[in-house]
Amino acid sequence: MNILSEYISFMLERQDQILSLTGQHIYLTFTAVFLAILFAVPLGIAITRFEKVAGIVVGIANAVQALPSLALLGFLIPIMGIGSKPSVVMIFLYSLLPIIKNTYTGLTNVDRAILEAGKGMGMTNWQLMRMVQLPLALPVIMTGVRISAVTAVGLTTIAALIGAGGLGQLIYRGISMVNNKMIITGAVPAMVLTLIVDYLLNILERAVTPKGIKKK
C-alpha cells in the first residue's frame, strides 16, 4: 500500500514531464507508422503485379527487420545526426515489413472465383483492384498496420538514446540511476499507450471489414 502511494505521488510530481514525453512518444510513433503506411501499402499492391520483384522486396524488408535496432541507429547517426529525424526513420523501417507482407498476402489470397466473376462482368484491372481485391484484403492489411503500430510504440522507447525524447527517457534514466520508480513511471504509460493503440486499431479493423466476410 505504502509503495503504491509512493509511486503515485512520484508520478504526480512528474505529471508535466510524463505528459510531454508521452506527447513526443505519440508524435514519433505516429509519424513513422503513418509514413510507413503511405509507403508500404502502395508497394505491397505494386508487387502483386510484378511477382518476380515480390520476393526481393519482402526479402529486403525481412533483412531490415532482422537488424538489431541499436545497430541500425549506429548506422543512421553519421548520416542523419541525432534527434527525432533518425528515430522516425528507424521506426519507419521497422514498420514496413508487416504492412508490406500483409498487403501482399491479403491481395493475393482473394478467392480466384470472385476475381473471375469480376472479370466476367467486364471490370478493368484497376476496377478489380479498387472494388474487389482491396476491400476484401483490407482486414488483413489492417492487421499488418496494427502489428506495426503496436511494435512501434515499444520500439520508440530507444529513441531516447539519441535525444529524441519519448517515454524511453524515463526508462533509460531510471535504469542508469537505479531508480525503479522512474523506470515504472516510463514503462506504465508506454504499456497503456500500446493497449490503447491496439484497441483502437482493432475497432478500425472490424469497421473496415466488408459485410460479406464479417464473422457473425
Place this chain on the structure above:
Amino acid sequence: MKKYTLIMLAILFAFAHIVSFSGLAYGASPASGIIVVGSKNFTEQMVVGNIAAELLEAQTNLKVEKKLHLGGTNVCFEALKRGSANNGIDIYVEYTGTGLVNILQMEAKTDPQKVYETVKKEFKDRWNLIWLEPWGFNNTYTLAVKEEFAKQNNIETFSDLAKFADQLIFGCTMEFMERPDGYPGFKKAYGFSFKEAKAMDVGLMYAAIDNDLVQVISAFATDGLLVAHNLKILKDDKKFFPPYHAAPLVNGEVLEKYPGIAEALNKLANSITDEDMQKLNYKVDGEGKDPAQVAREFLKERGII
C-alpha cells in the same frame, strides 16, 4: 458506408499528424543563437551536462537547449562532429582518457597532463573539436566490492583480490569489457582474471552486486552509487588505469562563432574535486534529486550564478 469509413480514417491520420506537428515543434533544427548541450547516459554526465547548460545560460546570452542522456560516447562524439546546425550537438563534457583510448584509439598513458595535451592537439587537427580547461575531477575506472566483503578478507588494493579472483564473478559495463584499458588490459597488467566476467548496463550492475549475482564490479571513481550501495573502491596499486579528467568538448565552428562559451565554461577550471563530484552524483543517485536541480544548487553554492 465503407467509403466514409476510409475517408474518416484518412482524416483521422492526417489530423493527428498535423496536431502532433504543430504541437511539438521540437523536431525543428535550432535557429542561430541557440546552442545544444549533450551528455552521455549516466548520472554524472547528466549532472555535468546540466551544469554546463546552466552556466552557459547564465553567463552568455545564448539560448541553450539540452539533449542529455544520449546513448554513449559514440553517439555524443558523432553528434558533436556534426554540430547542432546539422542535427547534432555543440558541446558535451568528455573525459581525457576516453578521448585518448576510445576515440583516438591510442595507447593509454598515465600522465594526466600528457593525456590532455595529446587529445587537445589531435582533436583540433583531426575534427576541429576543442577541449576547454578540465574541471578538476578524475572519473577514472576502478574496481569495487561490497564493504563487508572487503573488511572480512582485508582487501584494499586490486592485488589483494588476486587470491580470491577464481571464486569471484566480475560484472562490468560493456565498454569496460572491450576497451584495451579495461578488462583485457587489466588482466595483462595484474596477471589474474576472475572466474567469470559478465558485461551489463551500468545501472543493472549495481542491482547485480546487491543481489550477489556478481561480487566485483567495474566502477567510476566519482560514482555516487558506490556510497548508496555500500561499496568499497579498491586501490589501483599498479597504476594501470589512465586518467579520466572531465573537460568540456566543443565544436570548433560553434566556438569561433560564440567565443563566450569558453569563458563561461572555463570558470569551473580545476574547481571540482573527486569528492565534490561524488557528492553531486550521490544527490541524484542516493537522494533521488533531479540532476538539473543539483546542477543549479551547485552553481549557486559556488556563487557562479
